[in-house]
Amino acid sequence: MRSKVEESFTDFFEKWMAQLEECAQLLLIAAENEKDHEFLVNKLTTHYKNYYTAKWAAAREDVLAFFAPVWLTSLESAYLWVTGWKPSTAFRLVAGEGMSEEQMKKVEVLRGKIKAEEEKVEREMERQQVAMADRRMVELARLGGGDTVADVAVKNMLGGLEKVMKMADCVRLKTLKGLLDVMGPTHSIHFLASASMLQIQMRKCGKTQHNLSLITNSS
Template sequence: MTFQRFYNMWFDQLRQLVHQLSQAPRPPTTDDHHQQLRQLVQKTMSHYSEYYRTKAVAAKDDVLAFFSSPWSTALERSLHWIGGWRPTTAFHLIYTESSILFESHVVDILRGFHTGDLGDLSPGQFRRVSELQIETVQGENDITDELSDWQDDASDLMGKTGGEVDRKMERLARILERADQLRLKTIETLVELLTPQQAAEFLVAAAELHFGIRGWGIEQDRRRENS
């Protein structure tokens, strides 16, 4: 199976999972509801893990394909950081969703009622999110520096033998894998520090952002092709 075919199947399955997350009772009011939501969150995270495992294997054979990313739209590629979404985007999403939900429930929250959603993050959760953001920014910078070093040596490719070029590509594949590991670690750590309800809301918001950008990108590509 080509990676593009895998990606299309994976993307369709993500839509199904997000639909299930969206339909799950929130806030969960029974033990069954809590268990259902927890299982759906775990299933979604396993789905992301499968994506990055498959991508790492495929990149060993053709790492350059993951920088050109033919299965993505031009808009998606314009937003990519080392073959995928920038990890710190997750924090902007958390803060945005938290702010929107807080404003919509501010009267209830000020009265002491807890909504349990992303607008009701505790001080401890906010502190941990902030600490994780700092760690992730540092991780991004380190990987960006490594890619910069790889690019600085690009002139060395001229006149190199097949084995030397292969080693150069293997190093690029390792850089891509580091970036993907940071992407996955960021999601996993955020989900761990959130409650199941908050994690479900975060995963739905992240996927809807993904769906929206991809949908708009497809429309822009069609217009460009027909112009």
């Protein structure tokens, strides 16, 4: 049975993805016509910010939902990195054609900074995992303890997971902002269109795969 947060965020995510597809179509048109670039870049970045605002609000109630998201397909879940997309993958979508040597150097500098930030997040995630396997936590689980002791332990664990999730999300947002700051409006449009379509197509493929599995299992 799904929790209240899982139900509400599933509804939110479906609507958010539908809006993302609408934005992606506008980006593809703009890439051909070279019009409204700045407006559309702002529109899509606002759309992404709205996602993280909703995510963080929901995570305050149920952070575990984001480490095993029921609103994603198995294919989407397979590529998750600390509840979302891995920031360094965004650099693969950057088209170098038409960019100046100075811009490319800035992209490489940013890539190095983001890689270091990813490693920091991974170390923090590892620290949280080690804390969960701490001897005192294991003893608490094995022997049981007073409700107050157990509540504090669980609260600390969930707080740690929320912290690492937000760290990862901040790196994702920093990656987007950093790349868009380096690229001009035209390159930004192509980059955002590619990133959006990748997310949309992955979801569609995941749903198709899920439906085929249901048909196969029922036959």
